[in-house]
Amino acid sequence: MDLVLYADSEPQVLETELLDTPVRIRATPVEYRWDLGDGNVLVTDDPGEPWPSKDVSATFAYEGWYDVTLTTTYEGQFSVDGGEWQDIDGTVEVASNPQEVYSKSLESRLVNPDRPHDEEKDPFVPKRSKDTEGPRDPNATTKEI
DSSP, X not given: OOEEOOXXXXXXXXXXXXXXXXXXXXXXXXXXXXXXSSSOEEEESOOOOSTTOOSSEEOOSSOEEEEEEEEEEEEEEEEETTOOOEEEEEEEEEEOOOEEEEEOOOOOOOOOTTSOOOTTTSOSSOOOOGGXXXXXXTTOOEEEO
16 A cells, blocks of 8 residues: 655745844755655655645555654745845755554455454554564665655
């Protein structure tokens, strides 16, 4: 099953004062680095879109819990007292908090629609534990799209 990845791509604007002069700082995302937690990394300048889009997506090779982290690279500009935007040299990287994702092998099976499914007996997503952690992918790569 595809894991669809997407992020907010809007520029962030901070308004402040410096020596009693209004200053605006604009940070614009230019790169998204998705660490999938299994050793695979996906790097793109596309922020992606929610499902059903699969423009930025990934799959896991193994079943288990993974921590997915996004590091966004921003370019900056500033404006003093309402003046023209001016570029700031360099970039800034901001990492997200890890998001827990469970990768499960999906299997077809016959069920009786008249009997309720017992989640305690056969949970779709098991509780996170040492035994349910997903393994590293021995063929992990950094892929740029």
